[in-house]
Amino acid sequence: xxxxxxxxxxxxxVDDVPKNIQVAASILQNEQYQMAFAQDGPxxxxxxxxxRFDLILLDIMMPEMDGFxxxxxxxxxxxxxxxxxxxxxxxxxxxxxxxGFELGAMDYLTKPFNAAELQARVKTHLELxxxxxxxxxxxxxxxxxxxxxxxxEEQLKRSEEKYRFLSIHDSLTGLYNTxxxxxxxxxxxxxxxQKNSQFSVIFLxxxxxxxxxxxxxxxxxxxxxxxxxQTLQGCIAEPAYAVAYGxxxxxVVLPDFDNAAALRKAQEIRTSMLATAYLAADTGEEVKLQAxxxxxxxPGDAADITAMLAKADQAMFxxxxxxxxxxxxxxxxxxxxxxxxxxxx
Numbered sequence: 001x002x003x004x005x006x007x008x009x010x011x012x013x014v015d016d017v018p019k020n021i022q023v024a025a026s027i028l029q030n031e032q033y034q035m036a037f038a039q040d041g042p043x044x045x046x047x048x049x050x051x052r053f054d055l056i057l058l059d060i061m062m063p064e065m066d067g068f069x070x071x072x073x074x075x076x077x078x079x080x081x082x083x084x085x086x087x088x089x090x091x092x093x094x095x096x097x098x099x100g101f102e103l104g105a106m107d108y109l110t111k112p113f114n115a116a117e118l119q120a121r122v123k124t125h126l127e128l129x130x131x132x133x134x135x136x137x138x139x140x141x142x143x144x145x146x147x148x149x150x151x152x153e154e155q156l157k158r159s160e161e162k163y164r165f166l167s168i169h170d171s172l173t174g175l176y177n178t179x180x181x182x183x184x185x186x187x188x189x190x191x192x193x194q195k196n197s198q199f200s201v202i203f204l205x206x207x208x209x210x211x212x213x214x215x216x217x218x219x220x221x222x223x224x225x226x227x228x229x230q231t232l233q234g235c236i237a238e239p240a241y242a243v244a245y246g247x248x249x250x251x252v253v254l255p256d257f258d259n260a261a262a263l264r265k266a267q268e269i270r271t272s273m274l275a276t277a278y279l280a281a282d283t284g285e286e287v288k289l290q291a292x293x294x295x296x297x298x299p300g301d302a303a304d305i306t307a308m309l310a311k312a313d314q315a316m317f318x319x320x321x322x323x324x325x326x327x328x329x330x331x332x333x334x335x336x337x338x339x340x341x342x343x344x345x
Contacts, residue, residue, distance in 0.1 A: 009126050010034045010051060014044040014070065015059040015088065020111070024057060024088065027115045028122060041065030045073050048080040054129050055122060058105075060089040060096065068103055075104040082132070084125045088113065170244035172222055173229035181243045181251060185305040188255060192298060200262030200297040202252040203312035204269070207290045207324040209248040216287070220279055227278050228289065235269045251309070259297040259329060266293045266327045292319040293327040301330050 011033045015021045021037050028035065036051065038044035041062060048056065056074070060067035067087060074080045084106040089096075097108055106125055109118060168180035176184070188199055206212075206228065213221035225248060232242040232250060243251040252269070254262050270293060277286035294316030302308040315328040322328075 008034075009054045010036065011122070012036045012038065012044060012047060012051070012053045012056045014038045014041070014056065014062075014067070016040060016062040017059075020059065020088070024113075024118065027118050031119070031123075033122075041067070041070040041073075044070055045077075045080075048074050048083060049077060053080075053083050054126055056083055056085045057088050057109075057122075058085050060087055060091045060100070068099060071100065071103045071105055082129075082136075084129050086121060086125060170229075173226050173244045175229050175232070175242045175244040175250070178243065178245060181245070181253070182305065184241075185253065185308070188253070189298065189305060192255075197256055198258045198297055198299070200254045200257040200259060200295060201308055201312050202254070202262060202266045202269070203245075203294040203296075203309065203316045204250050204252070204266075204291045205316055205320070206248040207292055207320075209289075212287065212289070216279060216283055220282055223282055224278050224287065224289065227276070228273065228291075231272050231276055232269060235265070235272055240265075251312075257297070259295065259300065262295045262297060263327060263329065266295055269293070270325075270327060290325040292316050292324045294319060295327065295329040297329075 011028065013021050013024050013035060014037075015024075016039050018039065021039070025035055025037070036047060036053070038047055042065060044056070044058070047053075058067045058070060062070075067089065071085050071087075074083065074085065081104075085104065086107045086109060087100050087105050088109050088111060090111045100108060106128075107121055109121060168176055168183075170177045185201075191197075192199055206225075209221070209224075212224055216224075225244075228250070229242065229244065232252060236242060236252060236254075239255045240257075241253055243253065245251045252265070254265060257265065270291065273289055273291060276289070278289050279285065279287040294312040294314065296302055296308045296311035296315065298308055301311050311330050315330055318332075319326045319328040
């Protein structure tokens with residue numbers, strides 16, 4: 001540590017005898033330290049609270065408040081507790097030395113002190129203090145970096161979960177999207193072949209949905225689709241699932257459902273839609289919606305997913321051409337008129 005760099009170090013010399021302060025200061029002045037002085041304990045404590053000293057040279061035997069009490073208060077204050085303290089004193093009995101170390105002092109120098117020894121002790125403790133500060137700062141930086149990294153990893157995980165969800169779900173309705181539909185149907189065909197089982201799909205399209213959009217606006221139209229999705233979710237249970245197919249079209253996949261069971265489930269959904277008041281919270285009106293349904297079943301109606309969806313879509317289209325608000329399969333329409341006393345699923 002050379003004198004060119006010592007100007008950055010701040011040292012507080014505390015002694016009730018001005019001559020002692022002058023002697024210590026004269027020995028250290030060639031090192032170009034920034035030095036401050038105090039002739040009593042309260043003044044020293046006040047300075048240590050406001051100035052970030054790198055070292056305190058502290059006399060023990062002072063009137064009103066001795067050096068031990070000054071050291072105790074400095075070490076009890078979070079603003080000054082890390083400042084190293086060297087006692088400068090003629091009081092060098094063992095009990096005093098032990099007490100000083102117990103209070104947090106780093107070293108002792110006995111008066112009258114040797115100039116070379118004072119310079120060496122000061123340099124040593126300044127270097128140690130600097131090293132401790134650097135280690136503390138490095139540890140704090142490391143903790144912050146670890147915390148930030150953990151935070152970034154958590155954000156990345158949430159982002160990954162979000163994008164993973166959005167990759168197979170529709171952002172408006174929360175239902176599965178067509179990407180998931182084709183993937184899951186492929187698996188379902190394979191499983192059904194292995195188990196020699198059936199499954200069905202329901203294709204449904206909301207009737208006259210353009211009127212809803214024209215009457216209540218696109219935003220409410222989107223809300224209506226989200227509410228229809230809730231109706232579908234309320235009518236099915238896993239492993240069945242619903243898909244936002246596009247626009248006002250939906251698909252419901254029913255594992256282990258034969259054609260008759262799928263037609264009954266379509267009727268439950270149709271009944272629930274007819275019994276639901278849509279957009280009531282947003283428009284103050286009870287908007288009624290209905291849909292046309294088409295059902296197809298694997299393997300009786302089709303041998304692959306493309307044909308299944310096409311058959312269900314065609315069955316639904318046939319219902320549309322015959323008056324809407326009904327359910328059809330590849331064999332023809334099943335229900336044409338609304339129920340007289342519809343019940344929700």
